[in-house]
Amino acid sequence: MVGVDHHDQMMTYYGFSKKSMKWYKKLFFHLISMTTVNAHIVYNKVRVQHGHSKVTMLQFLEELIKDLAMETTQKMGQKQDATSSTQQGPASRLIGRHFMSRLPGDHHKSCVVCNQKAMHQRDTTQRKYKRSSFWCECCGVTLCNVPCFEEYHTIREYWK
Known part of the structure; x- marks a missing residue:
């Protein structure tokens, strides 16, 4: 049970919970939080295997948010510039x-x-x-x- 307790502890560091949320929203954000912690654990294991140092949960979240924001802006830019990209070069x-x-x-x-x-x-x-x-x-x-x-x-x- 030590692993579960540690996982729950890591989830509380940067949680999404609010008291006024509906149950399905709480469940959704709980699942997002769980997958984020799991991704952080896997990411650190891969980093250690490749000879890099571990990153903190905060550093991982910041990097994840930047990457997701970059993906979104690139996709939005492609949709908006679909005609202009075919018109140039x-x-x-x-x-x-x-x-x-x-x-x-x-x-x-x-x-x-x-x-x-x-x-x-x-x-x-x-x-x-x-x-x-x-x-x-x-x-x-x-x-x-x-x-x-x-x-x-x-x-x-x-x-x-």
Whole structure:
């Protein structure tokens, strides 16, 4: 029981508990706390095996929070800059062989090229958003079969 007591003691150092929480929130944060302590223990064992010194729970939590925040900001940045990253510099969409295939099922999604062109038009009254049932599996984007598929894979600034 010494291991369990030590684990419970480590969980109390930086716990999430609040008195006004509902039971399911307490359970959720208790599980998060347990997994954090377990991750800290495993992390220290691996560090010792590789010849490094152990880190404190506080140092581990700070590092974990920084890494999670970095992951989140990188993912958010990718989602926000998805169009601009394909518009700048050499991209994988311009290199290699790409094949058009139908979207699974009877789905239709917005064509990336048509919508980018519509967004860059000054006159908002004439914007037309087209939907297509074709996509490039390599790039993971929905495209009209003619001419958008070819434009997307051969022209750097396809939206102009």
